[in-house]
Amino acid sequence: MKVTVVKNVLDANNRIAEENRKLFDQHKMFVINLMSSPGAGKTSLVERTIVALRDKYRIAVIEGDIQDTFDADRIAKLDIPVVQINTGGACHIDGNMIRETFPAFDFSKVDLLIVENVGNLVCPAEFKVGENIKVMLLSTPEGADKPAKYPLMFQESSALLINKIDLMRYVDFDLEKAKRDSLALNNDLKIFEVSCKTGTGLEGWIDWLTKQIDAFKK
C-alpha cells in the first residue's frame, strides 16, 4: 500500500492564500499583512494609516487576536469596516481564517485591506493570507538584536517600521545595528523610523504605501 504524505501544512495554506489572492485581485484590493511582537504598535499604526489615507482609499481592517475585541473596537471608533478574528489560542492568522471573514465585507467597496496579525515575531511570517505585501514593526524597547534572532519575518517583509523612536534614548536601542542586521537578511527591505505616538517619520511610510497601492491599481 502506497502511503500518501502531505508534505507540509504550509502547502495547504498556500493554496487557500492563492485563492484569497485571486478574489482580492478581482476587486483590485491591495492587502497588507501587518506583523510584529505583541505591543510593538500594530493597531496604533493602523489607526495612523487610516487617518492619513481615508480620504484617498476605502479602507477595511481584519484584526487577529487570540481573544477579545479591543483592537477591533479601536478601529470601529474610526468608522471603518472591521472584523475581529479570535484565533482561540492559535498564535498566527492563516488563509482559512481570512476566508471566514469574507461574508462580513463588501470587497467591491474596499481599496485597501489591512490585516493585523496576532502579536508574535515567529510564525505569522510562515502563513500567507493572500496579501500583496507583508509589513512588520520592530519597536525600540524590544532591542536591536531581534533581526538576528528572529530572521524569517525580516526576510519575508517588504517594509520594516522601527517604531517607538521616541523611546530610543531610554532603552539603549542600537538603531544602526538593527538596520544593518535587517538589511543583511533582506537587502530590499524598506525601513522607516517612526513614532506612532508623536507621528514622527510616518509621512515616509504613507508616501511609500501610496506608491505601492497606486502601482498595483494601475
Ligand SMILES: Nc1nc2c(ncn2[C@@H]2O[C@H](COP(=O)(O)OP(=O)(O)OP(=O)(O)O)[C@@H](O)[C@H]2O)c(=O)[nH]1
Ligand atoms: N511611546 C510610544 N508608545 C507607543 C508607540 N506606538 C504605540 N505605542 C504604545 O504601545 C502600546 C501598544 O500599542 P498597540 O498599537 O496596541 O500595539 P499592538 O502591536 O497592536 O499590540 P497587540 O495587538 O497586543 O500585539 C500602546 O500603549 C501604545 O499607545 C510609539 O511610537 N511610542
Ligand SMILES: [Mg+2]
Ligand atoms: Mg493590536
Ligand SMILES: [Zn+2]
Ligand atoms: Zn503561530
